Structure formats: structure tokens, C-alpha cells
Amino acid sequence: MPELPEVETVRRGLEPLVVGKRLKSLEIREPRLRWPIDPALAARVEGQRIESLDRRGKYLLIRLSAGALIVHLGMSGSLRHVAARSAPALHDHFDLLIDGSAAIRFNDPRRFGSLHYADEPLRHPLLSGLGPEPLGAAFDADYLHAVCRGRKVAIKSQIMNSRIVAGVGNIYANEALFPARIHPARAAGRISKRRIEDLVAAIRSVLESAIRQGGTTLRDFVGSDGRPGYFKQSLAVYDREGEPCRRCGEPIRVRVIGQRASYYCPRCQR
DNA sequence: CTAAGGACCTGTCGGC
DNA sequence: TGCCGACAGGTCCTTA
Numbered sequence: 530m531p532e533l534p535e536v537e538t539v540r541r542g543l544e545p546l547v548v549g550k551r552l553k554s555l556e557i558r559e560p561r562l563r564w565p566i567d568p569a570l571a572a573r574v575e576g577q578r579i580e581s582l583d584r585r586g587k588y589l590l591i592r593l594s595a596g597a598l599i600v601h602l603g604m605s606g607s608l609r610h611v612a613a614r615s616a617p618a619l620h621d622h623f624d625l626l627i628d629g630s631a632a633i634r635f636n637d638p639r640r641f642g643s644l645h646y647a648d649e650p651l652r653h654p655l656l657s658g659l660g661p662e663p664l665g666a667a668f669d670a671d672y673l674h675a676v677c678r679g680r681k682v683a684i685k686s687q688i689m690n691s692r693i694v695a696g697v698g699n700i701y702a703n704e705a706l707f708p709a710r711i712h713p714a715r716a717a718g719r720i721s722k723r724r725i726e727d728l729v730a731a732i733r734s735v736l737e738s739a740i741r742q743g744g745t746t747l748r749d750f751v752g753s754d755g756r757p758g759y760f761k762q763s764l765a766v767y768d769r770e771g772e773p774c775r776r777c778g779e780p781i782r783v784r785v786i787g788q789r790a791s792y793y794c795p796r797c798q799r
Numbered sequence: 800c801t802a803a804g805g806a807c808c809t810g811t812c813g814g815c
Numbered sequence: 816t817g818c819c820g821a822c823a824g825g826t827c828c829t830t831a
Binding site: 639746747749767 | 822826
Binding site for chain 2: 561563603604605620637638639640641680681682686748749787788
């Protein structure tokens, strides 16, 4: 479900509610997530002050006085700000009880999400190999062109590879390739530098625009306040099979590339 | 090394 | 109406 803009939406929603507060307790109801939650984790973080809320790719970093909690929302996860007393519902796997009477509640039907603790989160094995942030200065045309050189993988798979760039998932990979006018199946190594520049600009612009609209809600994404995102109405190609291209009118097509549904305009994208 | 496919889970939707 | 397969916003791990 959540890609970078959705995780950033959650981060921005929670930040003012938790930073500076004390983490009273961590209540784990279902430890069987993508990786089992370490049972020793609760004792380790309880009583610590929450210093900041950061994001790296699709990971949320809850930085504490010492170390940090690392949360990933997987495909179906959400973090909601709720009253501490409220009864947990199905798939509410853990609560972070915050000073006062509030809690941050993690819900995840598919359990592809995860919760870790690390003294230095950026050195954690899951984060240490991540590529640059797509909205950061290190992600530019020189970089992307260099890492695409000689590669035969589809450009869409390449930009969805978190070791290449962190946080671009299926929706925004599709959406960025459209304004860049690049066919999603084109071999990464067979794209000119000029067009790679367009792609870098498109990735940035699509992500920023999605963040401004609170992310994309297709079915069930909600921010920390329970509200959906509104970027769906801005989608140019994703989930628009058969509908007219917004640029030329040609019906949008879908095909599977790298196991993922890929939407594109066969006339505009080469 | 690269690339492709399977695996992990539950919920929902479309077709028969 | 009911059942069954296909598919869903992620990504690690194994295999070739």
C-alpha cells in the first residue's frame, strides 16, 4: 500500500503528536509480522523520550533518547493516532502508548509490515543498503544514468529497486514514467542521459505532488488521522486501463513487467 | 555478478 | 447467491 508519499504523509501527521513526548509503553499483541517482533524490544524502549520522527525510503524512524524504532508498513499497514483506552480491532498488532492518553496504533491485515529497534537505525541491515532518497540532492541524472549503464532490466523495475533509489513503488514508478515519456519495459541501459534527466525530474515532481495531496488512496490507505489521500484523482496512468491518455487520448494499456502491473500510454511512451 | 521467480499474508473483486 | 481464482500499494531470499 504505502509508498514514499504515503509514509511521508503518516510521518507529518504523527510528528506534532509524538515528538517531545515520552513513550510510556509498547504493547505487542501480534508479533508475527514480516519479521517476528523481538520480545525484548518493549523493555528496551519504554520510558524513553521521542526525539524526532524521520523517514528513510518507506521506513519510518522513531528516534528515541537512545536508538530508534524502525517501522515499515508493508502493503497494508497503517499507523493511527487513537485514544489509549480504545479497544483494539482485528489486525491491530501493536500500540505505542504516548504520554497523556494517546496511542499510535499499528494495523496491518497482511502482516508484511515490520517493527525493529536499532541503536543506529541507518546501519540496520534493512536500511544500510538503500539507495539515495529520491527527493534528496544525491539523486540526480548523473547518478541514475551511471547506475543504469549496461543494465538490461526494465527501467520501471530499476527505479523500483530500493538499492537504486529508496521509496519509489509501483504507483509512482508508473506515474513518473508517463511525463518522462519512457516506456516502462525499456532496458535501463538504453535510455539517453537527456531522457534520464527528464525521468529524475518526473520522479521528484510526482512524489512531491503526491505528498502535497496526502498520498494515494486506492482502497484502504489512511493517514494518521484516518483520512484518505487525494492523489488518486491526479493519476495519469495507474489503474486507468482502457481509459484515454490525458495527453493524446489513446487508451492506456497494462502489462506485467517484473511481476507488477504496469500502465502506460503506447503512443506517448517509448 | 545479473535477472527472474517464489515466498510471505489477508481481503476483495470479478467471473462463472 | 456462492465459490474460486486472480490480484493488491513491498521486498527479501533462492535459484538459474
